Amino acid sequence: MKALALAIVALVGGLLISATVDFPDWGDPASPASLHVSPHYVEKTMEETSVPNIVTAVLADYRGFDTMFETTVVFTAGVACFLLLRRREPRPGPSRVYRHRATGVIVEMSQPPDTEPAPEVFKRIDDDWTPHDLIVMNVCRLLIPFIQLFGLYVIAHGHHSPGGGFQGGVILGASVILLALSWDLRTATTRMKETATGLMSATGVFIYAGVGALALAMGGNFLDYAALSPILMVDPVAARSLGIFFVEVGVGLAVMATMVLIYRNLASEGHLDQGL
């Protein structure tokens, strides 16, 4: 196998390297890629969409259709993980572990109880016991709102600075995952219910595609935000800028929810009760 791998790698690598002879040098401002399509983006973006961040404008408007499917890819991955892993039946395994809140004593029940003990007295903890670390838990609890605020900022400010729906969405998703890491998966799940996560994931993509479909309904082409100017009551260029904002919100929502969905299913092998 190793010899075969080496042969394939040498062959493919050789082919790829030999082709680089005809490529432009690194950073060459006169390369075809820098001269053909992209100058239009750089020079006309402001005029056509009034978005200073060219990457955002190209991403969500000129090539907005790609981006819609990119969001769909994320959504697909979330649904795929759910479909492959999620299991309704409880995890097999004999014991459950609880911590007595008042004393900190750990109790292991050899049989899963018929009724859960009162949560304010006994707190369920993961099988692979993690220490009750006050500092980590509280620092994270304090940090998470700020992380989320920052995530919202990144989504909203994508027009003017590096950022946008994907980046902001990932930050928001990470905040929920941080909660699951520092506390436990059950806490994170009660804060953000499974159904709500699933719905948000679909809704996010739906906002994107819906904005596009709305443009279509208004008589423009699909995703032609300029067609939305009558409803938004702004001129077509500003409508493009606003349209970009709407779809970025949708992207953010979808990405956040899907990250959480994937994490939960992977971490708990689909049982959603405990995990990393």
Add this chain to the structure above:
Amino acid sequence: MSEQYPALVVIGPLLCALLVSVAGWLRPRLCLPLAIVGLGIAAAASTGLLAQVLATGPVSYRLGGWAPPWGIVYYVDNLSAVVAALVSWVALFNLAASYRTAMTDYPEKIGPFYTLYVLAVTGMLGMVVTGDAFNLYVLLEITSLTGYALIGLAGGRAPLASLNYLFLGTIGASFYLLGVGYLYIVTGSLNMADLAKLLTPLYGSLALLAAFAITLVGLWMKMAFFPLHAWLPNAYGFAPAPAASLLAPLMTKVMVYVMIRVMISVFTVEFILQEVALSQFVVWLAVAAMVAGALMALGQRDLKRMLAYIVVAEVGYMVGGAWLGNKMAMTGAILHIINDAVMTFCVFLAAGCIYQKTRGTAFEDLQGLFKKMPWTMTALAAGALAMIGVPPFCGFFSKWYLIRGGLEAGHWGFVGALLFSSLVNVVLFFRIFEIAFFEPMSHGHGGHGGHGEQAKAIALTEAPLSMLLPLLAAALGLVALGLATGPLVEKIILPIIPAGLG
């Protein structure tokens, strides 16, 4: 409305997939109707699109209102319109046929299952109508991801098969992406029509050759072209029946479509015939694919796996036809995309019906089926005859054109391999029919099994009507397609064959 058909073909199913997902969380009973609505919109729009394209010529659609090459355009000509119509109708029929299996096998996951199902179709349709090389990559990944999940859903060996598919599929898609990157670096464009224009002065450059080679190898991986086929038999053999009968007929065919699209619309046939000059080599690979696929199919003892190997051989037909370098063979290859999709659908759906009743498709499970499931077996026989190439079933006519192309090119190896694989198909299918016809559950009184075997024999009846009707429709479609070959070739295929082909 008609000017929005190209968008509707993709948007309809996409929006419905999202609604299916929402319904999956809130009202699972609505999933199936929504999925049907989504694919119905796609089928209606693609049919309308086909009519429109035939009436007025190629249609292009600017997404977001941006002109190419700055924005993404959909470019729909005869070829894409007919393949889109094919994909959407086959997917719709399969949805109708497989809902029972899905309901009984995955009752709790109906929502995600249908979401991914509709998304897979969305991706395929998008790949077919798009005129942008990078957009194609994104849609390819959607189809692939849904495919991995749908295949891995089954228990047993399916997840491992799916993971292998994922590895090879990812390498394939990445190669395609890299090829697009190479094209971008030498031209600066991503639009197919624009690329074709910009590439002409670059013929002969090493970078272009490398771009072509990488793109092609990537696509071959995704379509399971010999010798890059290793993932396919396991993936389709172990996949759940509804997924197998969706992906096996459509996925490889759409990838062949993409290859032909890239060959004629991006690189142009002049480049391929004169600059690449690999035709002989590729056609011999195709010959190897046909022969190897046929021989490996002979070694199988399971209906679905056998069919999967036949798919490998069929890919050889199409790639070989596309590369023979003349009009006849290209016509045959394109015609075979259509015909093969329907006949593969027919046989995989028949296998699905058998699985629904016997819970297995190993050869022992097929005993006595002519008695127990006469209609299913009739449809399977129709599919088999189409694959063997018996007129008036459609498989005969694409073989006709392929053989003529092979003769015109003087490529006797290709002609011989085609006939050989037809003959092996006779053996393959009649071996199954013999089991189903001559072995009427005979070993029930042979000692093992006893009453259980007897009970099974009695319980076995024809597949439910919801599966049977689409299956019979597909079987009839095989004849209808065969008889419609004349207009199909005359009106749809010939106009898009590039003049550069001899």
Add this chain to the structure above:
Amino acid sequence: MEEYIPLFLTKYNYWVYITLMMIGLWAMIAKNNLVKKIVGMNIFQTAIILFYVSIGAKYGATIPILQHGSGHGHEAAVHAADYINPLPHVLMLTAIVVSVATLGVALALVIKIHQRHRTLEEDEILEQLRES
């Protein structure tokens, strides 16, 4: 040899990406552990991302975010040469997302495989399949 040195120096971005890519490919083919294969796959995809992003580079240009006020009306016109090519960045945002999504699905499949076989070593899994 002489003529290859400038070739290497002016095009080193391609060499880097190809090296990375081949490392990934090697891991995917030669490694026995499924998770290592997935790691290889990720390296492979990242190499392509690196390649694309390096296409966008331009000497003497800055990130593609316009200064406040530029581009409006008659003020100083925007010159393409001043900003790096935004398109590869946009494309790679998509590719990154795709690779994350693929990673997620791959890991989900690996978990299912582990649930069945209790191992992630490919040879051991194949051994189990042969026995059954």
Add this chain to the structure above:
Amino acid sequence: MHSITPLLAVLVSLAAVPFIILCRKRPNARESVTFIAAGIKLLLVASLLPLVMAGKEVGITLATVLPGAPLALKVDAFGLLFALVSSSLWIVTSAYSIGYMRGLDEHSQTRYFCFFAVALSATIGVAFSANLFTMYLFYEMLSLATYPLVTHHQDPEARSSGRKYLFYIMGTSIALALPAMIIAYQQAGTLAFSPAGFLAGKVSPVMAGVLLFMFIFGFAKAGIMPVHSWLPAAMVAPTPVSALLHAVAVVKVGAFSILRIITGVFGVDLLKGLDLGMAVAWVAAFTIIVASLIALSQDGLKRRLAFSTIGQLSYIVLGLALLSPKGMTGGTLHIAMHAFGKITLFMCAGAIFVATGKKNISDMTGIGKRMPWTMAAFLVGSLSVIGLPPTGGFISKWYLALGCLQAGSVALLVVLLVSSLLNAAYFLPIVYRAYFKPPVEAAWAEGRNEGPAAAWVPPLVTAACSLVLFFYPQPFLRLAQMAVASLFGG
């Protein structure tokens, strides 16, 4: 002339299939459907007779599937002769099937009658095909429809015979006939049969020779050696199948295909110019002699008949390959004459099996006491196949002999005479044993008991036909002469 009648004639038995299935619970209703369909079919075919006799060609184009090779039907004298023979014999065989299948209490009779009807459609389709593509289509349809009939018993023997049957019939048609057809199309751009042959002037001599033999061995139903051995294997089928299909429909479809190849694809002039006719004639002559010799050594009655059929089919091919007007008339006429004779023999074999369960000739000593009428029919059938007056077989043999002389080949005439002697040698002893030797089973001496009437009356009817055809060989002789005249007249 455009007419829908040929299409109806093809479809009527196909249309009967759903009704046969619907009536599967009531055998009498089911069999009446068969009879009605057979009757309508014969009427439709017969209604074409005046038109064709008047020298008109009736046809219909159904769909232009391939340019130059549409799905089209056309009735000419050749086709009508063949269609007339098979559709009239279908009625007789249907009656016989009822006697045989019910007499033996066979299983799956509905399936049997369905596929029988499909096979008849395909046969008429071959007869009325206007081009090679349409003929190939119906040829394959017939191959597939007869598979379940051949393997009707569903036992291991049927399984292995079915395999052999498919291997020879499907294998040759896909591996030889199909590529030959595509090459011919590539060369000529059309596949429509024409009296001068559509390949005339379009192919090189070498290619013509190769294509001709690809076709002749590709249509293996004609049983030219070495692609003959499916026919003895197919004798595992129920006897009515052997009677109609393996004495009339299937094998004659093979011979008829070769007729079309010689007359419609290559044309007399092309073959004459390249001297290919004689080559085919000698292949056929070889088959005649060898098959007759093998038949001598067979003890199974049906197997003996099968080898006899192989020999007789080659008479047809031989006659056509002579490329002389008389010879071709004889060959064409032999399609009809041999059909009436051989079907009689097969039905007698079946009647004996139904009444006594005997399959081997050595067990039939003295059976003339028990089944005098059956054996009388057998005698007439034998005479016809041997080619002795007063039976129809004599007329076709006569023309064949004249054809040999016309073609100037005395050697082939000798072959014909020798093979007639051989025919007599393997048929007449059966009759002699039956009537003039003491019965092997005591019960047979007690008197006449011929089993169900539906099993022994039909052979008598066909035997009578054979006799009538000697005195009044119309319309077959007229049709054959007209058909051949159309080849040489222009």
